[in-house]
Amino acid sequence: MALDPRRAWIRQWLTLAVVLLLWEAAGRANLLNPLFAPSPTQIASALFDLFSSGNIWTHLQATFTAALGGLVLGIVAGIALGVAAALVPFIAELLQPVMTLLNAIPRVILAPLFAIWLGIGIASKVALAFILVAVLIFFTVFTGIRQVDRRLVERIVTIGGDRWALVRHVYLPSVAALIMGHLKVAVGFAFTGAVVGEFVAASRGLGYLISFAQSTYNAALMIALVMLIMAVVLLIFAVSGRLEKYLMRWN
Amino acid sequence: MRVRDLTISYGDEPVIEGASLDVDKGRFVSLVGPSGSGKSSLLRAIIGLLKPLAGNVETGLARSEVGILFQDDALLPWRTARDNVALGLGFHGMYRQEALEEAESWLDRLGLAGFGDRFPRHLSGGQRKRVALAQVLALRPKLLLMDEPFASLDAIVRARVVQDLVDLVEREGITVLLVTHDLSEALTLSDAVYLLSQGPRARIMRQYSVPIPRPRDLVSAPTHPAFGPLYERLWRDLFHEVERENPAEAA
Numbered sequence: 001m002a003l004d005p006r007r008a009w010i011r012q013w014l015t016l017a018v019v020l021l022l023w024e025a026a027g028r029a030n031l032l033n034p035l036f037a038p039s040p041t042q043i044a045s046a047l048f049d050l051f052s053s054g055n056i057w058t059h060l061q062a063t064f065t066a067a068l069g070g071l072v073l074g075i076v077a078g079i080a081l082g083v084a085a086a087l088v089p090f091i092a093e094l095l096q097p098v099m100t101l102l103n104a105i106p107r108v109i110l111a112p113l114f115a116i117w118l119g120i121g122i123a124s125k126v127a128l129a130f131i132l133v134a135v136l137i138f139f140t141v142f143t144g145i146r147q148v149d150r151r152l153v154e155r156i157v158t159i160g161g162d163r164w165a166l167v168r169h170v171y172l173p174s175v176a177a178l179i180m181g182h183l184k185v186a187v188g189f190a191f192t193g194a195v196v197g198e199f200v201a202a203s204r205g206l207g208y209l210i211s212f213a214q215s216t217y218n219a220a221l222m223i224a225l226v227m228l229i230m231a232v233v234l235l236i237f238a239v240s241g242r243l244e245k246y247l248m249r250w251n
Numbered sequence: 252m253r254v255r256d257l258t259i260s261y262g263d264e265p266v267i268e269g270a271s272l273d274v275d276k277g278r279f280v281s282l283v284g285p286s287g288s289g290k291s292s293l294l295r296a297i298i299g300l301l302k303p304l305a306g307n308v309e310t311g312l313a314r315s316e317v318g319i320l321f322q323d324d325a326l327l328p329w330r331t332a333r334d335n336v337a338l339g340l341g342f343h344g345m346y347r348q349e350a351l352e353e354a355e356s357w358l359d360r361l362g363l364a365g366f367g368d369r370f371p372r373h374l375s376g377g378q379r380k381r382v383a384l385a386q387v388l389a390l391r392p393k394l395l396l397m398d399e400p401f402a403s404l405d406a407i408v409r410a411r412v413v414q415d416l417v418d419l420v421e422r423e424g425i426t427v428l429l430v431t432h433d434l435s436e437a438l439t440l441s442d443a444v445y446l447l448s449q450g451p452r453a454r455i456m457r458q459y460s461v462p463i464p465r466p467r468d469l470v471s472a473p474t475h476p477a478f479g480p481l482y483e484r485l486w487r488d489l490f491h492e493v494e495r496e497n498p499a500e501a502a
Binding site for chain 1: 315321323326327328330338339343370371386387
């Protein structure tokens with residue numbers, strides 16, 4: 001039977017509802033140990049408590065600040081270094097091996113090091129989000145500039161454009177298009193950096209709360225927090241998707 | 252324009268060796284030759300995108316008075332049709348508002364009234380070609396170089412765009428050097444046709460004068476009594492040239 005792709009979302013939501021109902025039923029029938037697998041209503045209750053007590057806001061603020069700070073700084077530094085490396089071979093010689101190495105390792109392992117260097121405050125979380133995003137954007141920009149459509153470059157040169165015109169009308173828009181294409185990944189990386197940094201050493205933030213939930217064996221709180229992080233990232237995906245659609249309306 | 256003893260090389264062996272040709276003011280001249288004879292390279296050397304190994308090009312014109320139209324329209328995809336046309340005018344010092352108005356009038360002249368706000372992706376192949384043509388013609392070039400600009404268009408669109416171009420070139424007295432592999436197009440449009448020999452080490456083999464009077468109607472030009480014998484002669488010379496270098500391919 002052929003499935004109508006336009007009705008995929010109905011099938012997906014229905015499946016989710018059935019899974020939740022079965023899960024809830026299994027929990028109420030004592031088939032699941034609530035210590036390890038709390039029921040959906042227990043998770044919802046933990047989530048409700050977080051918001052009703054007002055405790056969550058300070059943690060959300062900490063995570064958001066670290067993630068968005070790392071995201072912005074990472075994008076700016078990634079663009080600057082990527083442009084510099086693409087245009088100056090000497091800088092490429094110096095940067096490329098370092099960036100390749102940083103790209104090859106799971107960069108979250110730097111979290112304990114940043115905690116030692118920068119303390120358990122927000123700086124170490126921003127640093128981790130920054131390094132995750134900056135390496136991604138560096139390679140996007142570096143390879144992107146080198147693969148800019150030569151025909152566009154020649155077109156601008158032959159109608160009288162100078163070097164600045166090339167940068168403004170060809171290189172920057174090409175790079176912007178590439179970055180927009182990687183923005184969702186960068187947002188995900190930034191939140192990964194912030195949450196992992198908080199998980200390793202912090203006194204605030206969603207990662208800290210997860211660490212707390214783990215140490216107190218509170219699975220309901222932990223799953224509630226994971227779902228909250230998912231919701232936050234999906235919200236930012238939606239906003240960046242809108243932004244991408246507007247800025248890339250020519251495509 | 253005078254091209255004298257031009258030699259172009261990408262490696263050890265020259266693509267073109269010692270090519271010389273003249274294009275008098277207000278004349279429409281075509282350059283035909285087998286594939287790989289370096290026709291496009293010759294145009295790129297004339298406009299300065301390629302540095303020749305030897306020889307020289309004298310146009311007697313400022314760089315801004317020479318325009319080139321490539322086979323690919325190469326419009327900036329993130330700019331509207333109007334912005335693409337206005338771009339070159341801005342490079343030559345025209346104020347933005349004035350440049351946009353001038354661009355709009357060129358789009359009108361080339362049958363694109365009402366399409367100024369569209370991005371290249373939302374235009375047909377023929378419309379994009381007209382925008383590229385408007386972009387070059389808006390700069391009021393005295394010499395126009397064209398590298399098979401109509402090859403990608405279907406027959407009907409091509410006939411309309413070419414007729415518009417010919418009318419404009421005749422009216423404005425623009426000097427044209429067209430590179431094409433289409434012998435019929437070369438004879439229909441040109442006052443003179445140069446034949447390049449098979450590369451590498453291609454050279455100008457022969458020049459043919461086309462005595463079809465102007466202004467020209469592209470539908471009736473091929474019915475002129477001089478057209479048939481010239482076409483046959485050009486075809487035989489070209490075939491002989493391909494056969495001399497690649498007997499198997501010609502067979």
